[in-house]
Amino acid sequence: MSTDARGPAAPPASPRALPRRTVAQYAIGSLGTGGFATLPGLVLTYYLTDSLGVAAILAGVIVSAAKIWDVIIDPVIGALTDRDLARHGTRRRLMLVGSLALPVLFAVTFAVPPALGPIVGAIWVLVAFLLTATAFSLFQVPYIALPAELTESYDARTTLLTWRVVVLTFAILLFGAGGPLLRTVTGDPTTGYLVMGIVAGITIGVGMLIATGAARHALATRPVMEVAGSATAAEAEFVADEIAGTSGTTTDASPSAFGSGIRANYRAAIDALRRSQPFRALLATFLLQALATGLMLAGAQYLATWVLKSEDAVTFLFVALIAPALFAAPGWGWLARRNGKERVFAVASIVFAIAALATVGAIWAPGAWIYLPVAFAGIAYAGMQSLPMAMLPDVIAHDAQRNGPGRAGAFGGVWTAGETTGFALGATALSIVLAATGYIASTAGESVTQPATALTGIVISFSVVPAALIAVSLVTLARYRLRRQDIESQQD
Template structure:
């Protein structure tokens, strides 16, 4: 019996969703504070800060398909993906703390190198967990609606985690005394909580899974080739990944820019917490609603509607250029409602794509799909932070070390506002155009789930 026939219990849904405490924390805190930490505490220039984060993420993108291959090999050899997940969960907090443990007084160049090495190790540990974690819904979910349910509740927990880390992280930083001690305290507490969430989720990886003897688990040198092959043969995978990557770029840009918006546009450090409450509160309530909508009109249509709603909200935020103020929380809340759908629906569609591919081409490729997906997601989020640093550099943003008082030009403040509004809107509109090439519908998925492996299913290439 394969894993796709296992019963999807409430306990499995809950434990799988708990992993989003860790994934949400890791996605939120570095995305929110790492660029700001580099430019406004360590004195690293904007472009150099972007180069540090981008270089670390490029490594992450390169390693993800290899980890996907290793995950598939582990499944074939030992009947479970759990081992890599546990290793990643245990290693991550050590390197996460190190990322925010730069000693005071270190020159900016040395500080940048420290953060690069530590963050690269942290991202690698996270990928050891994340790649197999992404592959699990195709194995533990029994069908179209079960996968929607599994990923809907994951996004509910993800939204709570983003709120907790997004609001609580800066609060811990501020309670830690000086800026260096504050970031270290934040990194220590967050690292432990992230690890706990990842370890709980690793228990959902099935044991004793029987993989067909002809399942393709490529060698290391073929891992990239297998990922490219998955992209080439599945048009729907290309469309879904392309849309998700562009949206990751948009949300990564906004996440990295939120601290700058609070400090330099709204001129209120506390506004960062309120921005996150306004965004994530509606997202927590919205995720189950998007699940209901998806069951009625299809995931792909619901995803497009959520994306369009997010783009509208971003366009409304352009008003920050002329009148920054408390009104900003209303469009941010609208974006939060949309964000819930933009997260839960594509992640629920990915296992559908994997199921169709398994029906057509044989089982054993979920890890490859998960590796390519994680690489794409990582690329989007990383380049979002990079794009922000480019905007900051072009508009003349001035970096500073802890304790210095800096003044920003009107051009720099305008750049921050546009990076939080117009640019994300354009990226999301582009993602909707890409998503129009997604061809799978409910009937295709249900046919693939019912078909013997390697037989039937919709032709998606």
């Protein structure tokens, strides 16, 4: 055991087991994150083009604008939540604000009176969805940062994030299948979308609110002195001041980027990208895969309506996609504990790409057979969600060991911005394909016939393009060099 002028160094803390209550509270948050990621991506573009009469390209611009806004604000929220952690000992404040504001704003997004016309309706949706996305980011960014602070264990993080993805897949099934059904309960598209917005908004908000309880457990049992790795209370206080940006001196190793200015907040995000090669590789991989899945998500309703000839078929698509994932997520976690997260992540990605590519046959022979490759994609999707989420806390812990703690919010902000960028570009890519292939927008109740080129574009957007994006993501994943021994050596 090493010594210094202050006496013997404290022995390293052993990885802390996670109470079941903490795991459950954190996992339930994915009821909110899964709902918000699924339902707008599934129905918002379709709501604009087929209920409000907004042109496809403009609908894509609206959805993308909200996501671009996320990219702008997420790094700022990341820095703010890190400062909350240092000053108040918890990340709960922003999580609570987002949880309480989102239900109202989500309902307003789908409350457009059709009589206002396409232009006013488009502006209404744009403003309301921007505000909704802001509320969601206030919750999502600190939520993403929590796992690195809840446990130091490589395998415990896999378990924590596995259960989160179990709830996430259930949420995708619930909102993906239930949301479209809710909009039909009144028999009128206008009031149906409003009912869907109210019920879904409340459900998302409740899930988010429950998850704020997990934020208490991270710091309640991990005081600032332990988080800082400091031997004395005076040193712990100094580290807290450094994280809060209130000390008189700063160094490159200190989290001084979390100052009061917006420029400093962005610098914290850029520094996180610059310092951590594993983070850059993992983020690039996840962004490309979010683009692929976002494209499929946005195209599912169009595939159901125009290729499978039934709006209700979107429910069966989601059951086929998510029901297998509910059972597959624990299996991916078990494989990761035996073989390493990054290797199993690559396997899941390959399976997803092959399954997505198989659906291209719907161009020539649309039919119920498509649910089989979608089910295989669902099995793979569970691994594509749980494993990178379990790898992110490892990346954060690795950076903290090298450069000092207190930056998890900055990493979470960049991660959330990357994820939302991917989903936004997915919807944008779909809208471009629809516009280029001659898709005809319509208002609620209006009957149109889509050209064959538009039908082909819908299928290609659901199959060939996502498969190609996953293939590219494997190249960036190969650059991820963090392994189990790198994480476990930090605990020795």
